[in-house]
Amino acid sequence: MTEPRKELRGLEGVAASGRPPARTRAQRLAADAADAAEVRHWQDHPDVIALRVERVRSQVDRLCWAGIVLGLAFTMANVQWFAAAGSVPWSLPWLAAWLLDPTVSLVLLAILRAEQVTARYQVHTGRWVRAAKWLALGATYVMNTWASFAAGSLSGVVLHSVTPLIVFAAAEAITDLRDKLTEAVNVAFMDAVDHAEPVSRPAVHQSTERKPRRTAAARRKLFADYLADARDAWSAGVVVTPAWIREVTGCSRGLSPRLAAALTAELDTTEPGKEQS
Known part of the structure; x- marks a missing residue:
């Protein structure tokens, strides 16, 4: 009779202290499994995936726009020097030469801004849009490298080619990246709808009675x-x-x-x- 009395005294001590009884290792593992299943369920949720993709899209947009704007700012000085053609500084031709590169760059930025929206909804633009973009980028490249080609300076050609080519590649890549990011959201949603199975969550401190499983028609x-x-x-x-x-x-x-x-x-x-x- 001594063992039951010791157990009874132990329970009375726990009740008197007001602290809950310590959980066993199995109960802790069951609670961890339930938490992991809940986290995994929401990580695979299409809206959570879409939110992650939107965050990545925002980062990609900011980085690409920063690179494009900095690249166009670099080319502005080269284009102004090309357009000024040795004019006297602060003369009218010298000042007018500063308007050439912004004219081309603003058209290019307008096209890229429009493609930012159309690619978001996977609406493909026509040939004239791409032709205008290539014309603006090609004109920027020619004006940046013309003097180096004329002088036969290979190092000058390389130096003045890097930035326009990077801007050209980024302008083309950013549209495809936005389109693929949108496609990633669509694929994740369709995969979750078509292939996701109900997540089994171990019950902790709940009734062991099993609930009827939903049919596939009700689940998908x-x-x-x-x-x-x-x-x-x-x-x-x-x-x-x-x-x-x-x-x-x-x-x-x-x-x-x-x-x-x-x-x-x-x-x-x-x-x-x-x-x-």
């Missing part, structure tokens, strides 16, 4: 299902935008541009048939 909603919801909600005169898609279907921000593009393509192909009938 495919791209076609969202598109069908948007199609049913659309009516004549409604402008299809990603924001409207999210409002009527409840889809994520990453998927809404693809749904808007798909629904717009359907409407473009069906409207002529309706008018003919």
Whole structure:
């Protein structure tokens, strides 16, 4: 009878001190497993992935814009010297020469700013946009290196070629990077919708009664299902935008541009048939 009495006295001491009983190692591991499962569940959530990609997109934009602006500022002095053509400093031709490079650079920055938005929603621009960008970059390169080519200075050509070529490459790469970052969000969302399995979370201090598992139909909603919801909600005169898609279907921000593009393509192909009938 001594052992039960000792155990009883130990429990009375814990109750008197007001401290909870120490958890066993198994209970601590179960709690850690539950926390890890919860963290893993939210790390794979499409909206969390989209938020991470948006942060990366902001960093990429800031770094690329800083490099492009610094590169264009470097070329400005070379272009001014090329346009001044030995004019007297502070004379009218010398001052007017400073306007040449900003004219080209502002056009280039306007195109890149527009592509920043179109690439965000994976809307591809036309040939004239790319032609204008290449013309602006080509003109900057020629004006930077013309004097070095004329003088036959190989080192001068290399020196004045590096910055315009870096700006040219960055201007092309930044558009593709934004497009691929948006595609990464879409792929992550579709992967989570199509392939994610319910996360098993060990219960800690909960009832051991098992709850019925949801069916696959209740757990998943495919791209076609969202598109069908948007199609049913659309009516004549409604402008299809990603924001409207999210409002009527409840889809994520990453998927809404693809749904808007798909629904717009359907409407473009069906409207002529309706008018003919």
